[in-house]
Amino acid sequence: MEFGPHLMLAMIEGAVMAAVLALMASGLSLVFGVMRVVNVAHGEFYMLGAVAAWVVTDLVGAGPAWSFAAALILAPLCIGTLAAAIDMSVLKRLSYDPERTIVATIGLLYILQQATLMGYGADARPVAAPFDTRIALPWVEWAQGGLALYWPWGLSVTAYKLFVIAAAIVILLGLRLLMTRSRIGLVMRATRIDGEMALAFGIPVERVYALVFGLGAGLAALAGVLVVPISQAHYLMGGDALLLSFIVVIIGGLGSLGGTIVAAILIGMGEGIVSVFFSPTLAKIIATLLVALVLVFRPQGLFGARAR
Amino acid sequence: MRGETARSIALHGGLIAALVLGHFLLPEYHHGNLARIMVLAAYAIGYNILFGYTGLLSLGHAMFFAAGMYGLALGIRHLGLTPGPALLAGIAAGATLSLVVGLLALRTVGVAFMIVTLMFAQAVHLTILLAGRWTRGDEGFVIQPAQRNLWGIDLSQSDARYLAALALFVLTLALCLWLVRSRFGRVLVAVRENEERTRLLGYDTWAHKLGAVVISGTLSAAAGAAYALLFGYAGASFATVQYSILPLLWVLLGGAGTVVGPFLGTLFMFYLIDWASGVTSAYMLVAGVALVLLTLFAPQGMAGLVRARLWRGLP
Numbered sequence: 001m002e003f004g005p006h007l008m009l010a011m012i013e014g015a016v017m018a019a020v021l022a023l024m025a026s027g028l029s030l031v032f033g034v035m036r037v038v039n040v041a042h043g044e045f046y047m048l049g050a051v052a053a054w055v056v057t058d059l060v061g062a063g064p065a066w067s068f069a070a071a072l073i074l075a076p077l078c079i080g081t082l083a084a085a086i087d088m089s090v091l092k093r094l095s096y097d098p099e100r101t102i103v104a105t106i107g108l109l110y111i112l113q114q115a116t117l118m119g120y121g122a123d124a125r126p127v128a129a130p131f132d133t134r135i136a137l138p139w140v141e142w143a144q145g146g147l148a149l150y151w152p153w154g155l156s157v158t159a160y161k162l163f164v165i166a167a168a169i170v171i172l173l174g175l176r177l178l179m180t181r182s183r184i185g186l187v188m189r190a191t192r193i194d195g196e197m198a199l200a201f202g203i204p205v206e207r208v209y210a211l212v213f214g215l216g217a218g219l220a221a222l223a224g225v226l227v228v229p230i231s232q233a234h235y236l237m238g239g240d241a242l243l244l245s246f247i248v249v250i251i252g253g254l255g256s257l258g259g260t261i262v263a264a265i266l267i268g269m270g271e272g273i274v275s276v277f278f279s280p281t282l283a284k285i286i287a288t289l290l291v292a293l294v295l296v297f298r299p300q301g302l303f304g305a306r307a308r
Numbered sequence: 309m310r311g312e313t314a315r316s317i318a319l320h321g322g323l324i325a326a327l328v329l330g331h332f333l334l335p336e337y338h339h340g341n342l343a344r345i346m347v348l349a350a351y352a353i354g355y356n357i358l359f360g361y362t363g364l365l366s367l368g369h370a371m372f373f374a375a376g377m378y379g380l381a382l383g384i385r386h387l388g389l390t391p392g393p394a395l396l397a398g399i400a401a402g403a404t405l406s407l408v409v410g411l412l413a414l415r416t417v418g419v420a421f422m423i424v425t426l427m428f429a430q431a432v433h434l435t436i437l438l439a440g441r442w443t444r445g446d447e448g449f450v451i452q453p454a455q456r457n458l459w460g461i462d463l464s465q466s467d468a469r470y471l472a473a474l475a476l477f478v479l480t481l482a483l484c485l486w487l488v489r490s491r492f493g494r495v496l497v498a499v500r501e502n503e504e505r506t507r508l509l510g511y512d513t514w515a516h517k518l519g520a521v522v523i524s525g526t527l528s529a530a531a532g533a534a535y536a537l538l539f540g541y542a543g544a545s546f547a548t549v550q551y552s553i554l555p556l557l558w559v560l561l562g563g564a565g566t567v568v569g570p571f572l573g574t575l576f577m578f579y580l581i582d583w584a585s586g587v588t589s590a591y592m593l594v595a596g597v598a599l600v601l602l603t604l605f606a607p608q609g610m611a612g613l614v615r616a617r618l619w620r621g622l623p
Contacts, residue, residue: 038419093604098419099365100603103560106553107599114593239549243430246423285434292427296415 007273008137009157014272015265016161016230019168020223022264024241025248026175027219029260032249034192034212037096040105043242044112045083045217049075049224050233051116054125068130068229075225076218083217084210091213092206109238116235129160129229164226171222172261179257188212244271247291320485323568324478331470343470345571345578346477347535348558352570353480354527355555360564361488362520363500367422367552368429369528371409374436374547375402376529378443381542384451386442392459395533402529403522405432410521414514426549433547448543451536469538476534477571480527485567487523496520500565528555557595560602563611572610 028042052075053068060067086108094100134156179185190198191208199205223241224233231237248267252259267287274283330342351373358364379401383394413424437445487493495516498506507513536542545551554577555570562573577598584594606613 038422090600090604100607102365102419102422103556104600104603106556107596107603110592110596111600114596118593246427250423279438281434281438285431285438288427288431288434292424292431293412295420295424295427296412 005137006276010273010276011269012157012161013276014269016164016268017272018265018268019165020227021244021248021268022172022261023168023223023226024220025245025252025260025264026172026257027216027223028245029249029252029257030219031213031216033257034188035096035209036098037091037101037213038098038105039213039216040102040242041108041112042216042220042245043238043240044109044116045079045220045238046224046241047116047233047235047238048079048082048112049221050228050237051120051224051235052078052221053225053228054127054233055120057127064128065130068127071127071225072222076221079221080214080218084214087210087213088206092209096209113235113238120235122235124232124234126232127228129158131159131163133159135159135162160229164230167226171219175219176257184211243288247287250291250295316485319568320481323571324474324481327474327477331467331474336466339470340466341578341582343466343473343538345574346473347531347538348554348578349571349574350476350480350534351528351531352555352558352562352574353484353567354524354531356559356564356566356570357484357487357496357527358520358524359556360559360566360569361493361500362496362517364517364520365422365556366413366425366521366524367549367556368409368425368427368432369525369555370547370549370551371429371432372402372406372525372528373532373535373551374432374544375405375525376532376534377536377542377546378436379529380533381449381451381536382442385449391537395537398533398536399526399530402532403526406522406525406529407518409525410518414517414521426552429547429549429552433544433549436544436547443542443544446544448541448545451540451542472538473534476530480530481567481571483527488567492516492519497565554595557599557602559609560607561598561609563609563613563615566609566611566615569609569611576610 024042024046027045028039031037031039031042053071056071056074057064057067060070062070090104090108091101094104135158136156177185179188187198187203187208188211190201190203191205191212195205198208224237244267248263249260251267252261252263271283271287274280327342327346331339334342351369354372355366355369358366358369376398379398380391380394381398383389383397384391389397409425409428413421413428416424436443443449488497495506495511495513498509498511499513499516503513532546535546558573558577559570560573561577562571563569577595580594580598581591585591602609608615
């Protein structure tokens, strides 16, 4: 295949990655923005979402489409509830002290990871995509007598990948509406701006925190569910995802949802394209160093407001 | 103050005497374990200088440990160095790396500092994997016993290994004790307690923090180099995030900001995991539970409890 079509495939891969990353990172960013808590166990919620998707589809067993739809609803709900329970039993008792919550969520990471290893096993397991049509992609070429459209052999994408991109857009729009238009969103924003003042105005800040932590974990779990039909569920899949979403959240500016999405697109596309054409390890090293340097020289991120 | 000094000498001298006695009394299995624990405790002491005394939480200390380890191991393997110069090469590698990382990472504070150190460490880990031709990546490589002969002492023998580990441990312990009682160490504690006020008093807090990063990184590198030399193995797994988190765990468990805390934590955690891996395969589960329980119920750790209840002057 020539360069052009190849690049297009890489860009679609990148867009899928960007969609998953945007979901996951907005969960991380939401939790940091409202609660000032860096959740190191966020990658494990993503992994749990993927594992839960496998469990649910295995239990339902009513054809790929129905069981996947069940997983799409049940898995984030369960993981979100689990996270809210963790918030109330552990994080609340640490009174959300930044350093102690980091240590506690590191502990949580190991607990969730090893519990999954013991309950689910070390195998990577696949989930059937709800639909598996392949869509052939057209390519434009300068032929004799002007532009011509043709369908190169093998240039195609599964409909499921396009569905992931669309689903992420819908969910993120929904999240934005929730944050800007609903009463819950108003309460969350009030808590983010000044927790003590919100408490004084009668907002149950602790319940809002539990809700936010649950919502953040639910978004990660949702990303996990969406990714299983593409790349299987495995108990160690949280690590890389966590690092990438850290990168996205930092580049986008800690706590800024819009910046997070822009950064997810940048990083997802970049990673997709670079790892198709170059060595993935080298790409990761460069990305990691770049992010560290962004944080060093521009602590508020590329799009974040100046830290107060 | 003089009574304090006497008690401090009694405590640390007693610990060292017990370890010397252990050399003659311990059965073989625990003898080997303790040698490993003392090297890892030296790493934890290095970590504690930054985390416990200066109050900077680094999540990337594995890069310093690995710098020491690979500085020594690659020196022996590819440059044909003898263990003496190789040990120095490992320590120098750690010192240089910690200076560079310190200069960059100290521009950030709090959460950003943790993330920046984590990312630098990740970059180092990935670099070791990328340079697999020389480092053999995750698989690692063995340093032959014949190449581990330091000044005529064969460090692959268990007796020599124990005594060498003890020497390293005593050296780092003494250095740490001296440091925290020195003027420099007191300023570090002041930075931990209230950086703003320390700066107002006229101290250059940035230079002190940089000094703490370099000392801490260099000690960690020395432990890493010693680990490779004593146990004859270097591998990329020692540069993973897990090896950055373990010293944090040991220090928290033993008591952050105390001299003996890191040793107590390392000893306790080593045997806890040793015991747990006999019961269940998922020993990291135990480590995770320990971390959560520690943050919830005993944020000062074991030596911290002693300091709060029994002896306020515990260094």
